[in-house]
Amino acid sequence: MLSISSVLIPAATLGAMGLFFGALLAVSSKLFHVAQDPRIGEVTDTLPGANCGGCGYAGCANLAEAIVAGKAPVSSCPVGGPPVAEKIAAIMGVEAGDVGRMVAHVNCRGGDNAKRKYQYQGMKDCLSASKVAGGPLECTYGCLGLGSCVKVCKYGALHIENGVAVVDAKKCVACGACASVCPRHLISMVSDKQDVFVSCSSHLRGTELRRICNIGCIGCMLCQKACPSGAITVTDNLASIDYDKCTNCGACAAACPRKLIVNASESAPQAAQ
Amino acid sequence: MSGSELFSIALGAILINNFIFSRFLGICPFLGVSKKVETATGMGMAVIFVITVASAATYVLNEFILVPLELEYMQTVAFILVIASLVQFVEMVLMKLMPALYQALGIYLPLITTNCAVLGVALLNVQNDYNFVESVLFGFTAAVGFTLAIILLASIRERLEFADEPECFKGFPIVLITSGLLAIAFMGFQGLSIF
């Protein structure tokens, strides 16, 4: 029955074990103390701790290390969402706001406007398609529109519109998964305050380009002349904008004869013809 | 215990009663960490390392402390205390002495404490009343079975990225179905027996 010894013996043995292991952990935590950025501990605690791997890292502590080392954005925990992002931003001394929300942007609008070299019927994946004779498009820079970026995006921020990938700025958390999976490296991270973009990445000469894509940049330099702040320059047959100098005035978009400079503030202009 | 008996324990733990596909132990990390092959291998190595040490530790604990004091009912609590502290201790030692190996295993070590397989091995060792060598061997081969399973699944999952399965099957459902098919394949080993 309930005798004293039947309670004391287990309590004593397990207590001794608890003490032994507690001491072992205590001594080893002192002996093997490795200087570690205290913020990693704090960030790990704010993360939900489910170690689900949704952020692409192998667990929350791993993500915390990446955030503290600056390799991962503050808001890369999908499960935590904005509330956790704010708390981590506070710990990191970086305001989630002033860092400026980064958003992915696809630097091409060819898609169905670009001529096809052959009819591709292989695996629905841009990487595999780009391996078959350089991809089905005549243009070796353009977006293949097979949706590898759409598939890899965990937030449904990308979709294919008439043959080319388009980013939904509201849903994008700039985790960079699409940028790394695109074989043509067309996706870049830009600040969401930037409205004017050159939606082409081809360095082909104008005559060559006119034949294979009717809304690509032919390097006519009209935009460079029209720009008041000298933000847009044509290098190697392709116009490119220096986002720091650009004031979103839209002069270049108006001047472009091919209408390929997108000005998000107005409605996106239609294709040239 | 003759060689063939040891071999039968080893083969049983790796193929016939594989810890994932027929004993259902350690599924949470198995599905959680099998996105890429090298993370899966890292997890596998960490599991082999911890389960083997845990089997030895739990055998010694059970044989010299719990049984003499008739505290068999305390097995679960004692084993899990040992495993949790062992994992944390190993994590600290590795972080200090072998930072390179720690980076490789790193995050998987704390994940292992919540792994049913580790406690499963310890309890099965006691149930089959294996002696010391058999317990360590059973732990080691069970972990090798786990690693085999997780690497198999990881390599398949890497190719799954390119398959376009129906929308609602994306993510875990297709992984579960794949593991189901792997489990059917492993059932083929059921008939295997060694004399």
Place this chain on the structure above:
Amino acid sequence: MKGIVKQFKEGLLTNNPVFVQFLGMCSTMAISINIQNALGMGLAATAVLICSNAVISLLRKVIPAKVRIASYIVIVAGFVTAIDLLMQAYLPDLSESLGVFIPLIVVNCIILARAEAFASKNKVLPSAIDGLTMGLGFTFALLIMSTIREILGSGTLAGVQVMPDGYEPVMLLILPAGGFLTLGCLVALFQKIMKRRG
């Protein structure tokens, strides 16, 4: 009051431990072969979840970070062994059929995940309720799994012959592989429903 309803909805549907968080799958797939096992396991796990969440959130300020995992597991193991012993004494047949799975509740990921993610950060009452809702979510998932697997797999429901005599039971569903397949399809169905309801 509203908070509790939200927790219930979260536990059972939007944040179901098995179908959404993918926790505790070891026992879900292994136990869900017939209804009695599923019910027994679900209720035992719920009982442990409630008590351990309550006690852990009670002690959350006392336990230092370094020994956090070790102490949580010891508390959970204590509850499980206590329930196991009580079951063996007063509910012998249920305890026998659940066999090795009762001690494995200790490392059932749901309990430790909820302890780590919720109980160690909230007060006692919400943690206990969270334990209850997550436990019911787990039992709910187990029941669905076991109804399907028992009816199709062995033609009976709670031991009572349900399917017509000519029905040849799908033995595969009783085997371990069936666990994976059934859970896979169920999660797919769940994602389809949750997606349509936004």
Place this chain on the structure above:
Amino acid sequence: MNKALQPLKQSKFMQNPYVQEIVKLALPLLIITVIVAGVLGGVNAITADKIAELAVQKTQQAMSGIIPGAQFEQVDFTDESGIINEVYTATSGGEYAGMCIRVSPNGFSNVIEIIVGISPENTVLGIEIVSSSETSGLGSRASEDEWRAQFVGKTGPLTVQKNTATGENDIVAITGATITSRAVAEGVQTALDYAAAHAAEVTE
């Protein structure tokens, strides 16, 4: 409380950082383990005899199922096979009516406990599966009556057949659970061997 600890806190022993860390970490763990162990010790003490009593009750029930109306008396035994747990001699109406042996061979997922009733002429009177947590629907079908009835009357070396029983001592395995069927057969065979070897010494 704090004031009482004051002298202790100042002592040189407590200044050593290791000791402080140990106290900070090990003390809570110690307290928790002691409480948990104490509670478990108590619960175990309460339930221990109930569980033991249940076990004995179950064995008695099983045995009277095999040899109805007999009194059973536990006998000590020398066990070479490693799976024999208990041996009872059955006497009904004053004279020796056979032996009941509890064996626990290793089944598919767990140990299976079987009680084998053996008549004085060394034939199997019946078997009862006391406890088994084999996969239900497969291994658990071993406890069904008609499958167990196969063993009744058998004496010689038992052989497990996959589909039809041809020989006199054949047992048809349960479909899909050959490992469980073989385990049960092995248990019964061990009991038969033991009874044959020790029948004389028990009856006198």
